[in-house]
Amino acid sequence: MDITDREELTVVGFAVRTTNAEEMDPTRARLPVLWQRAGAPGAFAHVPGRIDERLYAVLTDYESDHHGAYTQVVGIGVRTVPRLPEGMVAVRVPAARTLRIEARGPMPQAVMEAWQQVWKHTEAGGTPSRVFTTDLEVHHPGGADLYVAV
Numbered sequence: 702m703d704i705t706d707r708e709e710l711t712v713v714g715f716a717v718r719t720t721n722a723e724e725m726d727p728t729r730a731r732l733p734v735l736w737q738r739a740g741a742p743g744a745f746a747h748v749p750g751r752i753d754e755r756l757y758a759v760l761t762d763y764e765s766d767h768h769g770a771y772t773q774v775v776g777i778g779v780r781t782v783p784r785l786p787e788g789m790v791a792v793r794v795p796a797a798r799t800l801r802i803e804a805r806g807p808m809p810q811a812v813m814e815a816w817q818q819v820w821k822h823t824e825a826g827g828t829p830s831r832v833f834t835t836d837l838e839v840h841h842p843g844g845a846d847l848y849v850a851v
Contacts, residue, residue, distance in 0.1 A: 703823070703827065705801045707837065707848045710794040712747050712757045713744055713785065714776015721767055733846060736809070739775040748789070750780040758838035759792050766833055767820055794835050799848040805836075808845070812838065815847050 715738050717731040724730045733807050738744065756780065762772040764804060774792050781789040800822070806817035829851035837848040 702800045702818070702849075703797055704851070705848070707794075707797050707799045708752050710757070710837070711779050711780050711782060711791060711794040712759050712774055712776045712794060713745070713782065714757070714759075715788065715789045716772055716774040716790045716792075718762075718770055718772050720770050723845045745777045746780065747786055748777060749783045752778040752780055756840040757794075759794055759835040760838075761792060761834070762785070763833040766831075767823055772787050775789055792835075795838055797835065797848075797850045798829075798835075800829070800831075800851055801849040802849065803844065804847060805844040806842075812845050814848070815845070819847065819849050827838065 714733055717735045719731045724732055745751065757774075757776060757778055759774040759776075760771050761774070762770075764770040774790060776789070779791075783826075784790060802815045802818055802836070806813040819831070821827075832850045834850045837849055839846045839848070
């Protein structure tokens with residue numbers, strides 16, 4: 702984990718509201734369906750202004766901490782918010798000071814292990830402490846990088 706400043710970003714994609722407890726139960730988990738939808742060929746072909754070929758996961762609207770509900774948006778980075786296709790949302794990811802954690806290896810296991818590191822850091826009262834505002838996963842061919850707001 703290292704501390705870095707993350708630049709502002711706008712993401713257009715699909716959203717769900719969930720909790721970590723729900724995601725641990727395969728019968729209630731919403732994220733696999735969200736990722737399947739976002740990863741479908743051509744899912745974002747009709748969204749103009751794409752900035753790169755990465756997929757972004759924005760974790761925001763935290764109810765409390767990592768035990769409470771949050772919203773996850775999986776989508777693409779865009780220059781400006783276009784007229785949104787039906788079923789999609791736009792979210793502004795503000796610039797922030799973050800903990801950066803690399804997730805490498807088979808997905809989604811590597812990302813889950815990276816989040817477990819974050820949760821241990823949080824539970825142990827690690828510094829800097831999380832602020833539970835807006836966190837970001839940047840998915841690329843080499844894996845993913847987590848940017849956790851502190």
